[in-house]
Amino acid sequence: MKVAIAGAGAVGRAIARELVVSGHTVTLFEKNASNLLPESLPQAQWVHADACELHDLENAQLQTYDVVIAATGDDKANLVLSLLATTEFAVNRVVARVNDPRNEWLFTEDWGVDVAVSTPRLMAALVEEAVSVGDLVRLMTFRQGQANLVELTLPDDTPLAGKAVRRLQLPRDVALVTIIRGRRVIVPQPDDALEGGDELVFIAPEEAERHLAQVIRMPGGSEPLTSG
Numbered sequence: 649m650k651v652a653i654a655g656a657g658a659v660g661r662a663i664a665r666e667l668v669v670s671g672h673t674v675t676l677f678e679k680n681a682s683n684l685l686p687e688s689l690p691q692a693q694w695v696h697a698d699a700c701e702l703h704d705l706e707n708a709q710l711q712t713y714d715v716v717i718a719a720t721g722d723d724k725a726n727l728v729l730s731l732l733a734t735t736e737f738a739v740n741r742v743v744a745r746v747n748d749p750r751n752e753w754l755f756t757e758d759w760g761v762d763v764a765v766s767t768p769r770l771m772a773a774l775v776e777e778a779v780s781v782g783d784l785v786r787l788m789t790f791r792q793g794q795a796n797l798v799e800l801t802l803p804d805d806t807p808l809a810g811k812a813v814r815r816l817q818l819p820r821d822v823a824l825v826t827i828i829r830g831r832r833v834i835v836p837q838p839d840d841a842l843e844g845g846d847e848l849v850f851i852a853p854e855e856a857e858r859h860l861a862q863v864i865r866m867p868g869g870s871e872p873l874t875s876g
Contacts, residue, residue: 649673652713652739654699654729655720656683659745663719664692677708700728702736711737718744723751727759734760764789784861787849795821795853800864804844808864814838817863819856825849 649672653660656678664674668691678684679698686694697704699720710716716733718726726744733739746752746766755764765788788797802808808816813824813836827834828847834840842848852860 649714650712651675651715651717652677652708652710653717653719654678654725655718655745656680656685656694657719657721659721660717660719661685661689663717664689668692675708675713677704700725700732702732705732705737710739713737713739715739715741715743718742720745721747723747723754727754727761730755730760732760784857784864786857795851796857797849798852798857798860799847799849800861802842802844802846802848802864806842806844808842809844811842812838813840813842818850819852819859819863822850822852822856822860825851 651667651672651674653664653667653674654677656664656676660676660678664676667674668689673693674691675693675695676689677695677697677699679696681696684694684696686692695708697708699705699718710733716729716739718729718733720726720729723746726746730742730744733742741762742760743763743765744755744761746755746764749766752764752766755761785799786796787799789795813827816824818824824836826849827836827840827842828849829843829845848864850860
């Protein structure tokens with residue numbers, strides 16, 4: 649996969665390093681010459697350019713990239729790049745860093761953003777995930793499809809213990825993507841039995857979250873389990 653990263657600061661370099669290790673082709677764009685440190689990651693291509701300038705992006709042939717990551721420390725710059733990448737260069741996937749959580753409402757598909765990553769919000773969600781049992785916690789939002797990655801930890805005394813995954817009557821358009829059990833990450837199969845303490849991770853549209861929480865918290869107004 650060919651990935652363009654705008655912003656070669658600590659965040660951009662860290663993302664690039666992970667992607668290079670995974671075998672992807674990475675180019676770092678940086679307008680501040682002092683941040684151009686090709687010796688720190690020689691496997692990546694380094695370009696001295698302003699990612700908000702249409703001319704620089706045209707010279708870099710941004711349309712040839714599969715993914716653009718707007719990782720600068722300036723929310724305005726990240727939004728401009730996201731919009732240009734989508735509207736001018738038809739890049740398939742745009743991921744944008746949100747520096748100030750108060751600006752998160754702007755990082756939508758209207759600005760060309762497919763996935764917005766807010767570090768403060770993500771850290772807060774991870775704290776909630778670590779201490780919340782029985783409550784639905786939103787971990788991440790996928791803007792393009794208006795779907796969320798959500799997690800719920802089953803209480804030890806959950807009435808779902810011993811029930812098969814196939815007996816969960818999930819709301820429409822909701823998918824159980826993994827079960828985390830201790831150190832195990834389980835790809836759920838229909839006959840897998842649930843246990844107290846399981847962390848269930850779902851993809852769900854926002855409008856289905858309340859119904860999903862009711863189903864998983866059974867009983868208490870949730871859908872009944874089907875027989876079998």
